[in-house]
Amino acid sequence: MVVNSQTNSVAQLSHRIVAGLGAVLVPLSIVGGVLSPVYVSGSLAAETPRTQSSQPENPFIQQAEKLQSEGKLKDAIALWQQVLQQAQTTHDRSTQKIALLGLGNAHKELKEYPLALSYYDRAKSLMEADSNPEELGRLWAALGFTYRDAGQLDQALPALQKSLGFKQQVRDRLGEGVILRSIGRLYEQRRNYQDAIAYYQRSLDVFVALKDLKWQGFAWNGLGRSYSAMGQHNPAIEAFQKSLQLVRQQKDVQGEADILTSIGMTFNEAGQPAKAVEYLQPAVVLHRSLKSRVEEARVLVQLGSANHSLGKNEIAIEQLNRGLALSEEIGNSAIRVNALTNLGIFYLNTGNPQKALTLFETGLQEAKKQKNLAQEQNLMSQLGVLYSQLGEHLKAIEYMQGSRERAKQLGDQSVEALELNNLGTIYYGLGQYRLALEHHFQSLELARKLGNRQIEGVNLGSIGIIYRATGNYEKAIQYAEDCLKIARELNNPIEETTTLLDLGLAYRRVDLAKSTPYFQQALELAEKINHIGLAGKARGNLATNYFDQRNYQQAAILFQKSVEIAVKTRDLREQGVALTNLGHSLFRLKQYPAAEKALQDSIAIWEIQRAELNRTDSKSSDRYKISLFERQRISYRLLQQVLVADQRPEMALETAERGRARALIELVARKHQGKNALEIAPPTIEQMKQTAKALNATLVSYSLISDDLNDGPKPEYGDAYVYIWVVSPEGVVTFRQSDIRPLWQNEKLKLNDLVLGSRQLLGARGRSGIKVVAVNTPERDSEDVLKALHQILIKPIQAQLPEDENASVIIIPQGFLFTIPFAALQDEQDRSLIEKHTLLTAPSIQALDLTLALKKSVPSTTNAIVVGNPAMPKVQVADGTTEVLDSLPGAEAEAKAIAQVLNTQPLIGAQARKSEVLKRLPKASIIHFATHGLLDDLYQREFPGAIALAPDQPQQVNDGLLTTDEMLNENFSLSADLVVLSACDTGRGRITGDGVVGLSRSLIAAGVPSVVVSLWAVSDNSTSDLMRSFYRNLQSLKPTPGTVTNLNYKAQALRRAMLETKQKYPAPYHWAAFTLVGRGF
Structure with a gap:
């Protein structure tokens, strides 16, 4: 059985879990809590109410306005106070209103919002008494903008609505358009994107009627941002393109740079990283020419994100590190956190979870320090992804729930829907399929309510994977096909490619031949968009099909290509998987030296990954290693097969021991000897002999070897052989193996069924009286099962066991063999093993050796x-x-x-x-x-x-x-x-x-x-x-x-x-x- 990217339960949904968090890394629009590029915020100057009156000849007013325009706000305030006092002395109501507005505007620019509001309120009293709708329109706009900037969005909306009414009353069409656009932006800030779009569209209609190109550009930009936030990338890009065309007509270089950035970010989020690079590359050049270092840092991070998605990891890491360094140089916390987050995702995706964890935690601390709730939310989500991939499902759930709570505080239902999806993915990883489906269907319902087709598609794909895992292939195919329709509708080639892979995997279970065209389509699309990672997965799945069809030569060619791609992209995890699969194919071709090298290289990668985990505390390190080894153990078992086939069983025992209880050995050594993993080398044959001699014991080590149980066209994988090694106290090593395929071929039983059946037939139950789950062991009684297990596990080595019944026989089982009552196994003469031997159990030979150092x-x-x-x-x-x-x-x-x-x-x-x-x-x-x-x-x-x-x-x-x-x-x-x-x-x-x-x-x-x-x-x-x-x-x-x-x-x-x-x-x-x-x- 070969390994593919879909083998591990959590990995099966990994593309879904990251899709909303930036599989293409994290867009700043989420991470930084930034709603718009600088281009849009610069346009807000037009929202500030004018102070000019019918008395432009007043030199003090002109001087105050000049000081304010030069940013000398304190001096302007002092002069406005003089103007106000003089106007009050002369009872000049018109000048009083001008001065009060000037004071409000100056304090607003100083972010002294309570003072600004107090001056606007005083102006409002005068204006309402005069019933001048033009003045009231400007005044209510000022109040609305100040409430908005102060974060009081609930007060801002009715103020702007009142301003809109006055603007329409006096037929101020430009003012009407500006206020409509401002209300749209307010709805955007409140994450009510559908209303935002409605108001942006109304403002656009006004600006088109006025033929005002500048404000049309602003309106199109707002539409682009809102569509993008809803996951509707096609209309978003169309809107941004309109805005880009308009700013270029006006030769607005800053605006052009910012809109290029927005388009690139949207393509990134839409799963089109190649198109993203096409726009982000000129954007970074323009920002650099404008000496806009903040925007340069922002775009560098986005470029790194896109290039990582394309598998161009050397370029990506250089750009991400440059973005991080520049953000630290200019002291921009939001961009720094964004860079840390994207670097964390880079290292997580390329097989270095420990470095990713450090980066995520650093970013989270900074986000909390800056009280940036949006960044907190995203980093908690990323930590949830990381812990899920490490098998730390409870921590993953804790972080995802924290992320969801923050999304609720932000009022961001799209992100809440994503976190529901992610929680579903984690429950899937725990094998809790009912809970997983509940969360995915909740997320699906919310996505449909919001009209967010991207999240809808993500959930459809995830639900399909769960149905595939539970054997409901018809539903799995149905949901995957629905997901594929949405991916194509949204022009999201990454999601389309991934879903084609999902369909291929579902069809593989039904009809192997039908799955191949889907993998081929996925490969063609991945190569078309230059997505190296997905191309590697498609190629790997095609190779798996060839392998299952027993075309090992073609499988080996494709797996070799997958190795080369993984090396190029610096993806250690994919490299290890591809090497394992290559080794398996070469083993089938009886090319044993080449197979051994591929598998040794794979194991070397796994051990580098596990060594990285020693930087955490011993308990966390132990957990991560156990989880990691779950995905890696097949490499060790395949290498044993290769070495046995090559007539080197003693080296096979070294490999078996090298892959046995490593996390426990390193934990004991670390806690009690102060040693790290690199100091605890796996034992050699000579060291194992010394252990047997020191204990005066016979060591019996078992290894379960998986293989094809059938000779027919359709493979059926399971435990096919039991390898058994005996190490005597005198240093003699004997190897035997039991072929257990006949169990399946003759009785449709696997060895695990027989082991579980032995417990059932023995009457094993808990003290509370709860029996173990019944297992189908047809026409066998307890003695028959115990004798069958003896035949498989003991008879092949019976001659190597000591004759002295008091001599130690230390059994080192593997997997479910730990649950066998070895003492009760019966030989042909109905004698139990305990009658003939003194039995012990140990997790591994090296773990046994470590106990010698504990106490004597x-x-x-x-x-x-x-x-x-x-x-x-x-x-x-x-x-x-x-x-x-x-x-x-x-x-x-x-x-x-x-x-x-x-x-x-x-x-x-x-x-x-x-x-x-x-x-x-x-x-x-x-x-x-x-x-x-x-x-x-x-x-x-x-x-x-x-x-x-x-x-x-x-x-x-x-x-x-x-x-x-x-x-x-x-x-x-x-x-x-x-x-x-x-x-x-x-x-x-x-x-x-x-x-x-x-x-x-x-x-x-x-x-x-x-x-x-x-x-x-x-x-x-x-x-x-x-x-x-x-x-x-x-x-x-x-x-x-x-x-x-x-x-x-x-x-x-x-x-x-x-x-x-x-x-x-x-x-x-x-x-x-x-x-x-x-x-x-």
Whole structure:
């Protein structure tokens, strides 16, 4: 199976999630909160009411107006005050009105809006008494503009409406047009774009009738901005082109530069970056010639955005950095934040999320400092995108909801619709398809209400992808086709190309041959618009089709081209994916050296990406690495296949170990040894042999290998082989493999079905009595399933296992193999594996080796802590409801019995408060929890796992839970030599490429070398018996405190306990659930 850009669930919608935030990076019209270029704001001088009167010969008035025009506002105010006092003395009402207007205008220019309004109000009293509509028209305009500039938009609108009435009354057509345009701009500021367009159009009709070219240009510009904000890019560009034509007729170079900028930004937002560059390039030249450094910086950022969209990343990064440097040089915060945001998107898109995170956070701090709500909103949205791609879905939701709230505060329903779309995308990534569809349909409804066809199309595409993911291909195709219509209507080639890819992916599931034309169309369009990134994706999907048709030669040619493009665009993520696919194709062609090189190069890229994450705190770094490795693990498995096919199984084991539990290993090393990831090299074969010798143990490492399960024309991918390596204490390495394809071919079963079936047939259930989900394992009973698993996993290596039943056999599973009760697997003579061997489990050989460095002496039991049946907390479960966990009386009896063996007092009921337990944990040498262990049934938890303790505040939801989050904290460290989790399913968790993410992993990360967990919750009686037997045997087998003579006494104690329990309760359900994770001493 090859990897493509649509494989990962979040990546499937990545083009949708960025489309509204600037897949083509972020347009300044959103980021900076800027409604218009300088050209438009310069035109506002005509909005200021004139002070001339019928007394132009008054030299003081003329001098005051001259001072004001020269910007000497304080001097002008002083002179206006003199004029006003003289006019009041002489009772000259006309001059009083002129002076009051002059004072209002001067204070308005000084942004002293309350003073300006007070002078206008005084002028209004005189004018209303005189009932002069011409004067009142000017006065109400002044009041409206001042309210608007002061941010009091609700007061500004009625003032301008009154001015409009007076302008129409005196037939002042130019004044009428100016006020109509000003009302349009006011509606634009309020993000009511439909009303804005209506008023801009009315003003345009007036200016056309007057043949006033300058004001026609202003009106067309306002129409362009409003259409653009509604996502109606075609009419926006048409309006801007009209405005450009008019400013060129007037030889207005500044206006030309600004309109070129607006057109370029609109093409950028419309998914036409090549056209954007065509307009932005001359714009930046004009701004530079005009020495307009602010606009030059603004346009450089936009150019960088467009060139990044085209895949011209070397040019893009140079332009973005120049824009950032210039914005810092001139001290323009808004443009600086815009540049930081676009640089962040650049690094996120090219595979450097850590650098993107730093840039986004820096930008957000600056936006908050400047109280720029629009920029805050956008950066929170970008952080949501980033965390979504990193798999940090809860953080992503938090940021997207914050962005949506700010959009509401801004009154920007278009952005609110986008954030609803983005939230839907994140819920899709979480696998919560119902919630995802709810958000997308809400966004779709709002977009249609606003008439925003762009956002409507984005949602249609996203909904189609969700239907494709859920197997409803008919609806997926229907929604994608609707999206395609809108993309073509809006002339958005990027969205059109992306949707063609979506259609190809949907048809691939129905009819492989039908998908190829869509990928070919997408490739032709991407090449036509010179979009390197989308061309690479189209080429990759075509190559995947060739691969699935078993035309590996043609697939390899196209994947090689994808590698070259990804190198050219500096896109590490796409480069790694393309190299993986190339390696897979070359493997199929039996070109093993070339395949190995491609896969090694791919893995080198993945490891560079993971190393970047070490700059964050250990808990965040751990999460990101786990998420990242989910998308990367196929490269490691393919390389194992190549090396095995090339007769180098020992190197394949090194590769398997290189890709196993790396995040956990780096976390343990960082927390307890102060080492970084680059200092923790994967182990060599010789080092693995040394580990086996040091532990005097036989290491058994498993690897699941995916492949085509069918021989027919249509591929069906799944786990096809199990690779098994055995490393003996003497340093002998043996390799075997099990071919499990017959399971599928003969019974339509996959190995995971058999594993889940084993749990079902064993009767595994939680202490609350909830059974595991039933799995179809036709005509098999529990013994049959256990024997089948033994045949696959144990029989091939049976001869390599030790004859001594007390010798350690340490099993290193992979994926869902962690959930297998290895102790219960049966051979042909009906003997369980535990009868013949002493078993342990470990996440990886290197993780096992790290536990050797944690503690080596045998602990005393005087510091034991035993917790049983705490007063149960109230928790929020998966569906969002709250409930109090069931009491566990059997666990209480168990804890009391164990406490007697360990010579300590148990913490029962309210005594087991979380705060009390946390206070005692650091000094404890043995810790025993007999309580609920919660997995993925908690509401919206990023990683599963919590131990239920008594709450300190019983009414508070989730109070009393000791979570994996807390245990992964850098300051959480335990000195315990052994922790026992005698609770529900404590050995399970979320299965990831890094292993089982759950309670045992978090405890190992906290410094515990040995953890006993259960794969299911056993009945109270058998659990109590097994645990008492375990601790009695532990006491009798342990060496003298302070020494280590028996390297396996913990595992031997657990084995004896299991065998003793088996005699009383023969069914594996009662005794096979428990396993020791870590080292045996």
